[in-house]
Amino acid sequence: MSDVSPFIPTSAPKGRPRGSRLSSLFEGLCFAAATALVAALGGLLVALFIGGWPTLRKFGVGFLTTSTWNPVTEIYGAAGPLVGTLVTSAVSLVFALPVAAGVAFFLTELCPDRLRRPIGTAVELLAGIPSIVYGMWGLFVLAPLFARHVEIPLMAAAPPGSLWDKLTTGIPNGSGILMASVILAIMILPFMAATLRDLLLSVPPAVRESAYGLGATTKEVVLSVTLPYIRSGAIGAVMLGLGRALGETMAVTFVIGNSHDFPASMFASGSTIASTIANEFTEASSPAHFSALIALGLVLFVITFTVLALARLLLGLQEKHA
């Protein structure tokens, strides 16, 4: 490159050194790109706020606490989708977390060496499969099986009048809140398992080995030594999984049944914020309907932002303790 002049200039340099203007131009470009990312997120928030403002002004807090969603009379309440989002995400986490942790423990402590690579790779690859594929599989393959072998027995086994009975009323047709939670769990499972495994692998071998050397069993090593060691990262991984579940659109839209009513049971049709937006946005006819959907988006943004910020905060606290 011609700009790389010999270190000792033949004549005394005048003014700014060669290349310095280019250099600051380049730094400016990089800075602009970084700022563009901030602007994108800021713009996202502002656009959602402006778009959703008419709805928020009209309904106020009632937007979050009522569940009437009627585009004809132009009355919008987000309680149904909001509760649907929170419940499906929480339940999916309850399903996915033990399984993901079990897979990660298996891969790091129990798996024969020859199988470790293939199983690990398979899990990582599956984390990348688009969610629409999970949704289709859920609708066409899992839902009929789920209705016959899970929902109907659960319903039949429920003692009348109990909470269990209440949660299992509805049509056991394989679509609804519970089914959506199961699909979400299957979808976030590979991601969480892969992240947890990476974290477990980052534990220094000496820590594990000394625990084994003291005579600890595998269970004791994992639950009392390695898991506490990666605690902060593990919380982060779980939070990221939760964030995925909260905002997931396609996998849920296929199987949740898409009803705006407040979900009465785990078998009832429901909706999440994302599935409602996906289903109605292109068909929204009135400005009020648009605005209501965008306000829903704003609610989702606030929830996911809170989860992610909380994850960061927890991680920071943990790091300070360590």
Next chain:
Amino acid sequence: MNRRSELMLRRRIVDLMFKGFCITVTVLALVALAAILWTLLARGVGGLDLDVFVRATPAPNSHGGLANAIIGSVVMCLIGMLIATVVGVLAGTWLAEYGQGSPYGSVVRFLNDVLLSAPSILVGLFVYEVLVAPFHGFSAVAGGCALAMIAAPVITRTTEDVLRLQPSMLRESGTALGAPMALVIREVLWRSARGGIVTGGLLAFARISGETAPLLFTSLSNQFFELNPLKPMANLPVVIFQYALSPYDDWRRLAWVGALLIAATVLGVTIVARIIAREQHRP
């Protein structure tokens, strides 16, 4: 002595139960995931023929293919990757080389992480409000921009990570030769980090090639061949979504074929990315 052996026995049993649990859930998870792949193959391969690649999406109950959707997906992913690579690599470079210690740097890093995991449907809403509604039209460009917004944070993150892994001696030796920082970054650091940056790009591509939600209201879809990027363009994910939920057998068959194509693309790209990453680690 007796109590001690009892304790040992209990620990053994608990340990066995723990191991049993881990093995069971791993088998369960692998079975579920194998079932998904099996379904894709079983339902997708049957419908895979030349027509899929050369004919446009059909009317209900007639024969056709996915050619227009495939082209649309390629065009939108290219637009998205073009924008995202430029923004992502430069932003990642800024984070790693210029702003690493500054307060603004940590703000950018935090917001980039948020954007990385922000729900993709919100990106779609945003692009709709900014690029679709004001110009009164869905378009492939809008779809590409939405995809860029999803891919850019991935590239930013990986670029920053690989650049930070570069030994500082590289920077020092470049600077000692009298090269300005910009030159050191472009000619030395980017070159030595190339494999990692390419891997990040491929992973970002794998991520956006199956994204459906942000395209629903930005590019919409189109029954016909459309090459004008300012017009609504068909794309695989949205076509799959529409066809899978339709009552027509032909359309559902095509939806499975499309799902197989997308999954195969994503898996293929991810594998290539992994191979490149491993080659990088070797020397």
